[in-house]
Amino acid sequence: MDRKAAIRRSAATVFAEQGFDRASIRDVAKATGLSLAGLYYYYKGKDEILFDIQNQAFTTLLESHAKALAGVRDAEQKLRCVVDAHLAFFAEHIAEMKVMSRESEQLGGEYAKQVDELKRRYVRLVRGIVEELKPRADVPAGVAVFLLFGMMNWVYTWYDAKRDGSPAEIARAAQEIFLKGLR
Secondary structure (H helix, E strand, C coil): CCHHHHHHHHHHHHHHHHCCCCCCHHHHHHHHCCCHHHHHHHCCCHHHHHHHHHHHHHHHHHHHHHHHHCCCCCHHHHHHHHHHHHHHHHHHCHHHHHHHHHCCCCCCHHHHHHHHHHHHHHHHHHHHHHHHCCCCCCCCHHHHHHHHHHHHHCHHHCCCHHHHCCHHHHHHHHHHHHHHHHC
């Protein structure tokens, strides 16, 4: 793991545990094992770290979806690929998921614009798949998409692999509930 990735990982844990507002740059430096000067070598401040966590997570998700969806034609299989990749990523990155879910409004300016564009790309991707599935007339595609994200993005609040099963098992449950309700 490169140094910035290690810093992101540690910072995500700090932000997830303390909240972005309450965490200090000193807390992040301590968690990474770097001095403040060492941390500032990699990042200008907390906002840049938060941006990097969110930017990297959304970029990774979009890239993993592109790979998983390559050559897949069936809309239901596309949805299953997206849910699998989403939940697998976040099962390995619980702290990042907490930060993305709870701290999404903390960024401003250019950082917010860039992350918002990645979010819009992600929503468009999933919405396109949901529209291909031809949901019931009383279930607007946009509503269905955000219900699906709600189901997936709050996993961090309750998920325990020992008790709840593997990410793949959770993905199967989410897929079945979503697809049956959609139709």
